Amino acid sequence: MPNAVEIKSRIEAAIPGAQAEVEDWTGGGDHFRAKVVAPGFAGLSRIEQHRLVYSVFGEEIGGPIHALSLTTHSE
C-alpha cells in the first residue's frame, strides 16, 4: 500500500528539483493530496504539470492510488 512518504520521495526523485508535500487525505492509504513545486513546471500548462506528476505513478493512479489531488507551481 502506498504511503505519503513514499509518494513524496518518488515525485522528488522523478522530477528534477521538485519539492513535494504529500498527505494521506483520508488516512486510508489510497487518497492522497500533494503540493508539488518544480522549476521544470515553468512554461507548462496546468494539464501538462499534472500529467508530469501523474506519469510518475502510471497505472497506479486509479489503482492502488485511488486519487492523487494535485496543486502544482513552478516556484
Add this chain to the structure above:
Amino acid sequence: MSAQPDNQIREAITTAIRDNEVILFMKGTPEAPACGFSARTVGALQSLGARFAAVDILPDPRIRQELSALSQWPTIPQLFVGGELVGGCDIVTEMFDTGELAELLGAEQPAESGPAPVVANGGGLQIESQR
C-alpha cells in the same frame, strides 16, 4: 452496451467530445454524483450556471479505459470544453477559484441562464446536451 466493441466506445466518446461544447465525464450523475471529486466539479459548473453535457462512466469500465487512453489523463472526472481537456477536479476547482473557468465558459457560451443540467446516463454512452 454489452456487445459494443471497444473501438465503438472510443468513437462514441470522440463524437461526444466533438459535439458537446462543454462535457463532463464523471462518476454518477450531476443529480447523484458517486464520488466527491465528481460532485465538486459539478458544483463548480453549476454555480457558474454553465450548461454542460454529462456522461456517467460507471456503467461500463471500458468507457473509463477508452477515455483515459484518449485523453492521456488517468482520473475521473474529466472536463472538456471546445473539444479540449480542461482538467479534472483539482484544475477545475482552481480555475473556478481564480475566475478562469468563468472566463473560459463565458467565452464559449453566452451568459444566459440555461435550464438545469441534463444528465445522460453512460449506458450506451447516450449524451444529452443541454441546448
